[in-house]
Amino acid sequence: TAVNGPNPNKLEYPIRELVAYLTLWSNIKSPNALGLGTMKTSSDLWSHLEKEFMVVSKSSRKRKEDALHNCRYTGGGITGNGGYAEKIRALYKDATDTGATISDEQLITLFVDSFPRSPEWLPILAGLADESNFNVTANRLSGTAQLRTREPLRPPHRNRR
Incomplete structure (x- = not known):
C-alpha cells in the first residue's frame, strides 16, 4: 500500500x-x-x-453576535484596507466561526442598518433595500461617503480689470 x-x-x-x-x-x-x-x-x-x-460556549457565540449587531459606522473609509466593510466582515467571520448562523442577506441588513439615519445617508440607504451583494452595497455606500466629503466645485476665478 x-x-x-x-x-x-x-x-x-x-x-x-x-x-x-x-x-x-x-x-x-x-x-x-x-x-x-x-x-x-x-x-x-x-x-x-x-x-x-472544539466546543464553543454559547456565551462566546453570543458575545461575537452582539459585537456584530452593535457595530456602528462613525466615519472614515468604507472600503479598502482597514475600511468599515473589512471590520464588519471580520466580525461576521468571528461570529460564524463560533457557530452563529447569519445569512448573507442578514449581513447586508446589519451592514446597512449600522449607518446613521441622517438626511445625507437616507437616500442611499433606502436604495439598498433590495441589494443582495455585500460588495455592491459597500461600494455604493463608499461612493456616497466620498461624494459627501468632497468639496463642491467652484468656477475658476477670473481677474477682472
Whole structure:
C-alpha cells in the first residue's frame, strides 16, 4: 500500500496507528495533565481533543453576535484596507466561526442598518433595500461617503480689470 494510502493493509495498520497516536501525543504540551494517559487509540485521543477544545460556549457565540449587531459606522473609509466593510466582515467571520448562523442577506441588513439615519445617508440607504451583494452595497455606500466629503466645485476665478 502507498505510504499515504487511506486504506492500509492489516500488517501496516498497527504502524500507522502508532504514528498517528504519537503525532497527536507529541503535539500536546502536557497530555497527562489533561487526563489523556488512558486513551488507547489515536481515534480516542482525537475524539477527546475535539470534545475538549472544539466546543464553543454559547456565551462566546453570543458575545461575537452582539459585537456584530452593535457595530456602528462613525466615519472614515468604507472600503479598502482597514475600511468599515473589512471590520464588519471580520466580525461576521468571528461570529460564524463560533457557530452563529447569519445569512448573507442578514449581513447586508446589519451592514446597512449600522449607518446613521441622517438626511445625507437616507437616500442611499433606502436604495439598498433590495441589494443582495455585500460588495455592491459597500461600494455604493463608499461612493456616497466620498461624494459627501468632497468639496463642491467652484468656477475658476477670473481677474477682472
